[in-house]
Amino acid sequence: MDLSLILEIDDLTVGATTPAAAPILDRISFRLSTSEIFGVYGESGAGKTVLSRALANWLPESLEYRAGRVAFAGHDILGTGAREVRIGRDIAYIGSKPQSSLDPTVPVGVQIAEKLHSVRPEWNGRECRDRVMQLLDEVRIPSTKERYWDYPSKFSGGMMQRAMIVDAICAEPAVLIADNVTQPLDVTIAAQIVALLHDLCTRHKMATIYLSSSLPTLGQFGDRTAVLYQGRFVEQQAFAELLASPQSDYTRKAIASVPRMWETAEGPLARRQAQGEAPLMKVENVHRTYRARKRGTFNTYSNVQAVRGVTLDIMPRENFGIVGESGCGKSTLTRLLAWLETPDSGSIVLNGTSLGALSSRDLIRKRNEFQLLLQDPYNALPPRTTVGRMIEESLLIRGSFKRADLRKRVIAAMAEVGLAAELYDQLPNALSTGERQRISIARALILDPKLLILDETLSALDQREQGRLIELFSKLQDKNDLTYVFISHDLAMVRKVCTRIAVMYLGEMVEIADNRDLFFDPQHPYTKALLSAAPTLEEKPFDASDFLLEGEPPSPIDIPAGCSFASRCPKAFGRCRVETPRLVEHSPGRLAACHLLDGDEAQAAA
Amino acid sequence: MLILEFLVKRIAQGLLIVFITSLIIFTLLRVVPGDPVRLIVGGMAPPDVVEKVATKMGLRDPIIVQYGRYMRGLLQGDLGQSYLRPRSGMIAAGGQYVDPTKSDMAPVTDLILERLPFTLQLGGMALLFALLISFPVGIAGGLHQHRWQNALAFGMQSLFVSIPNFWLAIVLILFLSVKLKLLPALGYQGFSYVILPAVVLAVEIAPFIIRTLTTSLGEVMQAPFIDEARVRGLSRRRIVYSHALRNAAVPLVNLLGIQLSTLIGGVLVIEYIFDYPGLGNLTVVSVVGRDFPVIQGIAITTSAVFVFINIIVDLVAYLIDPRVEI
Numbered sequence: 059m060d061l062s063l064i065l066e067i068d069d070l071t072v073g074a075t076t077p078a079a080a081p082i083l084d085r086i087s088f089r090l091s092t093s094e095i096f097g098v099y100g101e102s103g104a105g106k107t108v109l110s111r112a113l114a115n116w117l118p119e120s121l122e123y124r125a126g127r128v129a130f131a132g133h134d135i136l137g138t139g140a141r142e143v144r145i146g147r148d149i150a151y152i153g154s155k156p157q158s159s160l161d162p163t164v165p166v167g168v169q170i171a172e173k174l175h176s177v178r179p180e181w182n183g184r185e186c187r188d189r190v191m192q193l194l195d196e197v198r199i200p201s202t203k204e205r206y207w208d209y210p211s212k213f214s215g216g217m218m219q220r221a222m223i224v225d226a227i228c229a230e231p232a233v234l235i236a237d238n239v240t241q242p243l244d245v246t247i248a249a250q251i252v253a254l255l256h257d258l259c260t261r262h263k264m265a266t267i268y269l270s271s272s273l274p275t276l277g278q279f280g281d282r283t284a285v286l287y288q289g290r291f292v293e294q295q296a297f298a299e300l301l302a303s304p305q306s307d308y309t310r311k312a313i314a315s316v317p318r319m320w321e322t323a324e325g326p327l328a329r330r331q332a333q334g335e336a337p338l339m340k341v342e343n344v345h346r347t348y349r350a351r352k353r354g355t356f357n358t359y360s361n362v363q364a365v366r367g368v369t370l371d372i373m374p375r376e377n378f379g380i381v382g383e384s385g386c387g388k389s390t391l392t393r394l395l396a397w398l399e400t401p402d403s404g405s406i407v408l409n410g411t412s413l414g415a416l417s418s419r420d421l422i423r424k425r426n427e428f429q430l431l432l433q434d435p436y437n438a439l440p441p442r443t444t445v446g447r448m449i450e451e452s453l454l455i456r457g458s459f460k461r462a463d464l465r466k467r468v469i470a471a472m473a474e475v476g477l478a479a480e481l482y483d484q485l486p487n488a489l490s491t492g493e494r495q496r497i498s499i500a501r502a503l504i505l506d507p508k509l510l511i512l513d514e515t516l517s518a519l520d521q522r523e524q525g526r527l528i529e530l531f532s533k534l535q536d537k538n539d540l541t542y543v544f545i546s547h548d549l550a551m552v553r554k555v556c557t558r559i560a561v562m563y564l565g566e567m568v569e570i571a572d573n574r575d576l577f578f579d580p581q582h583p584y585t586k587a588l589l590s591a592a593p594t595l596e597e598k599p600f601d602a603s604d605f606l607l608e609g610e611p612p613s614p615i616d617i618p619a620g621c622s623f624a625s626r627c628p629k630a631f632g633r634c635r636v637e638t639p640r641l642v643e644h645s646p647g648r649l650a651a652c653h654l655l656d657g658d659e660a661q662a663a664a
Numbered sequence: 665m666l667i668l669e670f671l672v673k674r675i676a677q678g679l680l681i682v683f684i685t686s687l688i689i690f691t692l693l694r695v696v697p698g699d700p701v702r703l704i705v706g707g708m709a710p711p712d713v714v715e716k717v718a719t720k721m722g723l724r725d726p727i728i729v730q731y732g733r734y735m736r737g738l739l740q741g742d743l744g745q746s747y748l749r750p751r752s753g754m755i756a757a758g759g760q761y762v763d764p765t766k767s768d769m770a771p772v773t774d775l776i777l778e779r780l781p782f783t784l785q786l787g788g789m790a791l792l793f794a795l796l797i798s799f800p801v802g803i804a805g806g807l808h809q810h811r812w813q814n815a816l817a818f819g820m821q822s823l824f825v826s827i828p829n830f831w832l833a834i835v836l837i838l839f840l841s842v843k844l845k846l847l848p849a850l851g852y853q854g855f856s857y858v859i860l861p862a863v864v865l866a867v868e869i870a871p872f873i874i875r876t877l878t879t880s881l882g883e884v885m886q887a888p889f890i891d892e893a894r895v896r897g898l899s900r901r902r903i904v905y906s907h908a909l910r911n912a913a914v915p916l917v918n919l920l921g922i923q924l925s926t927l928i929g930g931v932l933v934i935e936y937i938f939d940y941p942g943l944g945n946l947t948v949v950s951v952v953g954r955d956f957p958v959i960q961g962i963a964i965t966t967s968a969v970f971v972f973i974n975i976i977v978d979l980v981a982y983l984i985d986p987r988v989e990i
Binding site: 155 | 887888889891892893894895896897898899902906907910911914984985986987
């Protein structure tokens with residue numbers, strides 16, 4: 059391996075253009091050799107993005123270099139060597155927002171070729187195009203010839219990130235800066251991108267700086283890793299040693315805060331369905347299909363099948379989790395459960411009453427019993443309304459109350475969720491995410507609901523605040539006999555909180571099982587893939603590389619015949635492509651939709 | 665395929681719009697006060713003559729019958745005949761009696777086709793001048809949001825928007841034409857007669873173009889893909905001219921479609937002031953003379969032009985940005 063020095067960073071200090079401000083990067087120094095992968099860990103706000111921009115001589119206007127040297131192959135790119143080194147050709151950058159990295163009005167391939175031609179003018183247009191096509195193929199973008207001419211809006215996040223990888227590496231850079239590239243992607247897609255990038259870096263012999271806010275992701279590279287904290291490198295060592303013997307308190311804390319899913323076999327206790335106990339909410343075979351006008355045709359529509367025949371029983375006082383990746387129909391299912399949308403077919407029965415049968419007035423009264431909490435507490439709260447007024451609103455639309463009485467009830471609800479009574483007359487502007495989320499909870503709680511539907515409610519919060527709210531939820535559950543439905547993509551949170559978990563893929567439930575069973579002995583290949591791709595630092599109870607998925611989920615418009623997961627399933631066989639497996643209870647409390655399991659049963663029976 | 669669908673759909677819509685416009689104009693003209701027959705036969709004519717002529721011209725039939733008759737002609741490309749203008753080209757004055765039922769009156773189609781090229785020429789030149797003024801100013805203002813270029817763009821648009829067009833027209837005629845004798849002003853005897861009215865119209869629409877260009881370009885320059893283009897290795901020139909301007913052009917193209925109405929409004933006044941022989945001038949004279957067929961003809965023509973240009977505008981916007989719904 060060629061180990062000549064390619065990048066030298068000495069005492070790099072960057073700060074705001076106003077001189078009094080504290081530096082954002084403080085005396086960063088490191089060396090990078092060709093073909094080396096260098097990981098940088100830092101949580102959001104640590105200065106990762108500023109560092110990656112500073113290395114590419116690409117600081118925003120509000121920042122400036124205060125001191126230090128960035129030398130590429132001996133040329134100081136901030137000073138005299140700036141002419142020799144060309145950003146985009148010698149040093150390339152991949153960011154965390156692939157969807158907004160390209161001009162939306164020009165086809166993706168054309169833009170990459172344009173970039174290549176402008177940094178490598180010695181290659182003619184045809185060569186550039188051929189090279190881009192070939193690389194698009196290499197990063198496994200399907201049907202490259204057509205995709206080359208597609209506009210950025212036609213690319214999914216994962217595909218776009220692949221295209222941006224091509225954009226970065228097409229000019230054969232010696233140094234690649236990858237800034238949190240997997241952050242916006244789903245876990246299974248992120249795992250693919252990391253593997254792909256690792257492979258490309260080694261094969262193209264690029265020195266790579268991989269900045270990430272996820273320690274597990276950096277662990278997949280495993281090389282020298284630095285920890286960035288408040289603009290400084292607090293330590294630098296090989297990843298395995300970093301984990302085994304962290305040198306600073308900060309690193310120790312960072313390692314401790316990575317969620318653990320398999321550390322203990324315990325978890326929230328499963329509430330087994332008692333004999334004859336009636337479910338609180340019974341979802342039966344609900345379907346929801348959206349009609350989208352097909353472009354380029356007169357009057358034809360394509361059917362987007364968002365939810366396809368979901369059947370669930372949610373038992374009283376249960377924490378029911380629904381997990382799945384973007385586009386799997388979680389959000390639509392949430393809207394159906396909250397009855398914001400009505401299913402095309404199938405029924406939802408709450409406490410013995412079918413929601414579809416209620417008149418609109420009865421429905422408003424029935425809505426007291428089930429309430430929805432949204433993900434983003436910034437958009438969910440009206441900005442010019444006082445906190446008290448927001449919480450009262452839920453009562454006021456259901457009848458009139460005496461002023462003093464109302465206030466008393468609101469303040470009681472606020473106290474219950476841990477909001478100070480002084481906030482009653484204040485506007486929500488100055489409140490933190492956690493406090494805002496508590497307002498949403500109080501707003502739902504004042505109606506005395508039975509069922510709370512939480513759509514990614516805890517995703518916007520940091521670990522500590524998330525922990526507090528989880529505690530609050532469990533306290534409220536004991537006190538008010540609440541049942542929760544958590545809809546989330548965050549496996550670690552679901553592992554911590556939910557008693558029973560359903561895994562959703564392409565509008566269907568592929569597996570429903572108790573927490574422990576699902577995490578330790580998943581039945582469905584998709585569940586296994588999802589768990590394998592989950593970013594943790596633990597040994598997983600199964601071989602993750604066995605379940606690294608290829609490709610992306612099919613479009614909900616053209617769902618293939620047979621099992622919808624067959625196109626990505628590493629274990630698919632002939633029957634999977636013909637016959638759709640049904641969700642069957644293979645052993646008590648464990649449902650899965652997979653033909654492989656039939657085989658086991660058949661074998662067991664034989 | 666998408667474009668074909670779009671064209672068929674929009675042209676059908678456009679025909680409907682033109683049809684509705686014609687109906688509204690037709691009805692309004694006949695319910696507002698002012699009897700064209702009284703003007704045709706002259707103030708001194710006895711009432712029974714007025715009635716006789718009106719009946720003969722079909723003006724006493726129910727409006728819907730009149731409209732049906734008119735539409736039948738329209739489908740054959742016949743917009744009727746002027747009440748006031750004989751074929752010879754002279755305007756019938758109140759004094760001499762010209763029988764408007766006779767076929768020696770000028771067909772409206774001819775009148776319009778004769779004038780339309782002049783107005784299109786004037787409008788086109790005005791648009792060209794406006795773009796020539798606004799592009800440098802607007803682009804500079806958009807690229808340098810916090811520098812003097814932006815202040816210049818802002819100052820210029822405020823100044824232009826506050827100048828009344830008739831005042832500017834008179835001042836320009838006075839200085840450039842009468843005092844300095846640089847450009848001809850009244851009538852039309854050659855291309856140089858277009859310049860002054862076109863400048864006046866350009867000043868009227870330029871501020872809107874400058875404004876849109878400055879804000880949309882300013883916004884696009886803040887977009888992440890412009891920022892990232894720098895680290896991808898594109899030159900500043902390339903970023904601005906082939907990406908930023910392209911994206912900023914979509915709102916601009918839409919604006920131009922709307923500005924057309926300002927242009928049409930402006931043409932009425934400006935052509936009248938400069939005695940420019942275009943549609944605007946014809947409109948003013950026809951309205952004063954209650955020349956119903958001519959007014960109707962012009963209304964239908966303008967709405968057709970308007971619809972057609974807006975179809976083109978939407979198509980261009982789609983060709984620039986494929987995300988635009990058409």
